[in-house]
Amino acid sequence: MAFVARRLAAALLLLGVLSVLTYALLALAPGDPEQVLLGPRPSTAESRAAVRAQYHLDDPLPVRYAAWLGDAVRGDFGASLYSREPVTRVIADRLPVTAGLAGYAIVLTLAVGLPAGLAAAMRRGGPLDRGITLSALVALAIPPFAMSILLLYGFAVTLGWFPVFGAGETFAERVTHLTLPAIALATGQAAVVVRQMRAAALDLAGQDYMTFARARGVGRAHYWIGYALRNTALPVLTVGGLLLAANLTGALFVERAFGLHGVGELLVSAVGQKDLPVVQALVLMGGAVVVAVNLLIDLAYLAVDPRVRHGAVAA
Amino acid sequence: MLETRGLRVVGDRVLVDGVDLAVAAGETVGLVGESGSGKSLTARALVGLLPRGLRAEGSVEVGGAQIVGAAERLLRGVRGRRISLLMQDPFTMLNPLRTAGAHIAETLPGRTSRQEIARRLAEVGIDDPAVAGRHPFQLSGGMRQRVALAAALAGDPDLLVADEPTTALDATTQHEILALLRRVQEARGMGVLLITHDLRVAFAVCDRVAVMYAGRVVEQGPGAELAAAPAHPYTSGLLGALPSVERAMERLVGIPGAVPRADEVAGVCAFATRCDRVTAACTAARPPLRPIGRDRLTACVHDTAGPAGTARPPLPETALPTAPPVLRTAPPVLRTAPPAVCPAGPAGDEPLLRVEGLRKRYGAHTALGGVSLHVNPGETVGLVGESGSGKTTLARSVLGLLTPDGGRIRLTGLDVTDRAALGPRERARVHRLVQCVFQDPSTSLNPAMTVGAALAEATARAAPGDRIGVAELLELVGLPAAYAARRPKALSGGERQRVAIARALAVRPALLICDEPVASLDVSVQAHVLELLRGIGRDLGTGMLFITHDLAVVRQVAARTVVLLKGAVVEEGTTSAVLDAPAHDYTRRLVAAVR
Structure with a gap:
């Protein structure tokens, strides 16, 4: 369990560094901090004094940072300069859409990417492999926003199968609303997973233990699931996790294209409005998501690979 | 039970x-x-598992079922239950993510139970049922091979094909696994096809032996008879090339030339180009396997041998390929005893290499626990030990590739324990004092560099005025000068090792560390390389630390032998004393394992 402890400590350290950088955003922003924190409000002597008091701007920097961090840890990032609502509530409003989109996209990515990559590796050099590899390359070359427009035009406007705009209210509506965005997001990512999976499976196919398994008459299902899938799981898990983290924080092109009020969209508008507390919270949240996903990947390694579990190899 | 035709x-x-x-x-x-x-x-064709792009033709029948061209579905029913394959490397054959028990359980017929798995483990000599819950990386090589054997036998096959099952194991473990294989085979009444490059192993365990050469069987017969009276010149050549563990041979005789490609010799005797008895009949048509007495078959057209008893010497004198002639006519400059090359030569009776109390730990593992040994100028010292004994750590320490935790290494009196502490001039001097030949020439030579470039690069590090030309170096190791333009890929294993030796000799080192230099070579080639190394020691006066696991090799090359076990020297003495009258228990077991 030293492994888990080490990883947790590393994750905490990483978050600490990230919080310092995030707080530095305020100091680095052009203009006085009062001016920045006042945002669109009129700048009068009273309002400036109020802001100075509210944000303890007269205290030395480390004290200010400590106070900010103390609030942040308790989930208080202050109020949005724009909407005056607590930052946490602003983000909480947006999170379900983004989380739904990210989850949906990752399910599609794995559902398509894993079998396609495996199939390509098994038919190495054949027409199927060439087809899959080429499709993956094309999918990788189309940026998500271009894909979004193609999908919108084809399936929403021309065919009318899917809604064009918004995120829907009920669960069923949510699914239909998020289908096209999820596909747009998943296309390029599935291509990445295909390539990962193909490489991992090719590497696997050359392993003696795969031949030995067949030579002993191991059953077909067991060969594919117990051997092929499980042994390729680790590299693919790593990529899948990183893609999920990217989806949770940076699906902004797709959110924009489909008019989804998600986290990515929030980040873009917050930056545009110089809404510093929101930006700080989002940056910190994004970092926390990446750190958390990496921690989960490490735990998955622990579950899948006994060598890591027993500390036989340095992870 | 198994029958292949054509x-x-x-x-x-x-x-x-x-x-x-x-x-x-x-x-x-x-x-x-x-x-x-x-x-x-x-072996792969027998279980229908040829690598991609290859296909089998002819007929392979296993218990009446035709394997060649059979559908995968049918093969799945045959594999494991009728015929099973045990592979070479226990370190790669088991799935690293599955436990030993899971490997056995996945092909057990019927319901699997803890007791059944424990019983299967006991069959292969593992009495501790807890092993079932271990993962491969937690087991030693020998244990892994036992687990693999249990897994291969889990489906109760009638026939086991064992492809070099002991090659990756240490001598004592090899012995155990072969004995186990024999015991299991007898207990089950199973057929075994043992595939090996090791003639001794084949003769020791097999009822019948078939000798393969260039894609075909050239001789077949009972092992003992084959050993006593080989009926094919290739078999005699192999037997002649085998170094003896019992006595140092005057001259080690390899087979000249290299194995041809099967398709190039389709219509002739495959061995004709390397055979000294070749006649028109050999190349007129492909000699078929013909019976010569009870159970004996040979593909040689000559009446080389009758039934046992009419044996003739392994190879006629004329066939003896001579050692590279250069060694005997070496230019005087090459013959200078190299220790004289270094300015601060050995003072008095200071040995060339002196290692004192060398210690190295890797985490909790002790690789070297205070090892002391020495090599005198011009002397060849054999260093014997199995994997994990610390012999490679010792070699790397002497070469300066790693820094030991304690102890001292002195080369001609110069303290080289910590290379980082040496100045650049001293380091260059040490570089010229000690060189190394590694085990696998296919990875120790840069594939992108021609032989000439690799050698030129090496000679450039020699002391000015002391440089040897590339052509001379090649001549020294018995290769034609034209080889300088070739890349390692275009050379055979033995030729590559010669190039590696030439590269090591380029700076005219006083000490050559040979780390298993013949372990990855075939017997017929091994003899050539051993003879070359012996010649270098004898004629150039190069001292050698010869690391090997093979006692027969030590017998041939080393004057003194040091036996290493778990990072400690357990026995040391003249080679004949150590091998003929081993004093330590471990040495005795080693010697017993090869007899």
């Missing part, structure tokens, strides 16, 4: 060309051959 393995070209084999229940048949003979492909 088995061919074909890819872009023919790789295995007409193998007829039969294995009956309760019989152990050996299939012997050097690398490239097609023996492993034959």
Whole structure:
């Protein structure tokens, strides 16, 4: 369990560094901090004094940072300069859409990417492999926003199968609303997973233990699931996790294209409005998501690979 | 039970060309051959698992079922239950993510129970049922091979094909696994096809032995008779090339030339180009396997041998390929005893290399626990030990590739324990004092560099005015000067090792560290390389620390032998004393394992 402890400590350290950088955003922003924190409000002597008091701007920097961090840890990032609502509530409003989109996209990515990559590796050099590899390359070359427009035009406007705009209210509506965005997001990512999976499976196919398994008459299902899938799981898990983290924080092109009020969209508008507390919270949240996903990947390694579990190899 | 008729393995070209084999229940048949003979492909063809792009032709019948061209669905029913394959490397054969028990359980017929798995483990000599819950990386090589054997036998096959099952193991473990294989085979009344490059192993365990060469079987017969009276010049050549563990041979005799490609010799005797008795009949047509007495078959057209008793010497004198002539006519500059090259030569009776109390730990593992040894100028010292004994750590310490935790290493009196502490001039001097030949020449030579470039690069590090030309170096190791333009890929294993030796000699080192230099070479090639190294020691006066696991090799090359066990020297003395009258228990076991 030293492994888990080490990883947790590393994750905490990483978050600490990230919080310092995030707080530095305020100091680095052009203009006085009062001016920045006042945002669109009129700048009068009273309002400036109020802001100075509210944000303890007269205290030395480390004290200010400590106070900010103390609030942040308790989930208080202050109020949005724009909407005056607590930052946490602003983000909480947006999170379900983004989380739904990210989850949906990752399910599609794995559902398509894993079998396609495996199939390509098994038919190495054949027409199927060439087809899959080429499709993956094309999918990788189309940026998500271009894909979004193609999908919108084809399936929403021309065919009318899917809604064009918004995120829907009920669960069923949510699914239909998020289908096209999820596909747009998943296309390029599935291509990445295909390539990962193909490489991992090719590497696997050359392993003696795969031949030995067949030579002993191991059953077909067991060969594919117990051997092929499980042994390729680790590299693919790593990529899948990183893609999920990217989806949770940076699906902004797709959110924009489909008019989804998600986290990515929030980040873009917050930056545009110089809404510093929101930006700080989002940056910190994004970092926390990446750190958390990496921690989960490490735990998955622990579950899948006994060598890591027993500390036989340095992870 | 197993019968192959005219088995061919074909890819872009023919790789295995007409193998007829039969294995009956309760019989152990050996299939012997050097690398490239097609023996492993034959094994793969028997279970229908040829690598991509290769296909089998002819007929392979296992318990009445035809394997060649059979559908995967049918093969799945045959594999594991009728015929099973045990592979070479226990370190790669088991799935690293699955436990030993899971490997056995996945092909057990019927319901699996803890008791059944424990019983299967006990069958292969593992009495601790807890092993079932261990993962491969937690087990030693020998244990892994036992687990793999239990897994291969889990489906109760009638026939086991064992492809070099002991090659990756230490000598004492090899012995145990072979004995185990024999015991299990007898208990089950199972047929075994043992594929090996090791003639001694084949003769020791097999009822019948088939010798493969260039994709075909050239001789077949009972092991003992084959050993006593080989009926094919290739078999005699192999036997002649085998270094003896019992006595140092005057001259080690390899077979000249290299194994041809199967498709190039389809219509002639495959051995004709390397055979001294070649006549028109040999190249007129391909000699078929013909019976010569009870159970004996040979593909030689000559009456080389009758039944046992009419044996003739392994090879006629004329066939003896001479050691590279250069060694005897070496230019005087090469003959200078190298220790004289270094300015601060050995003072008095200071040995060339002195290692004192060398210690190295890796985490909790002690690689070297205070090892002391010395090598005198011009002397060859054998360093024997199995994997994990610390012999490679010792070599790397002397070469300065790692820094020991304690102890001292002195080269001609110069303290080289910590290379980082040396100045650049001293380091260059040490570089010229000690050089190394590694085990695997296919990875120790840069594939992108021509032989000439690799050698020129090495000679550039020699002391100015002391440089040897590339052509001279090649001549020194018995290769034609034209080889300088070739890349390692275009050379055979033995030739590559010669280049590696030439590269090591380029700076005219006083000490050559040979780390298993012949372990990855075939017997016939091994003899050439050993003879070359012996010549270098004798004629150039180069001192050698010769690391090996093979006692027969030590017997041939080393004047003194040091036996290493778990990072400690357990025995030391003249080679004949150590091998003929081993004092330590471990040395005795080592010697017993090869007898």
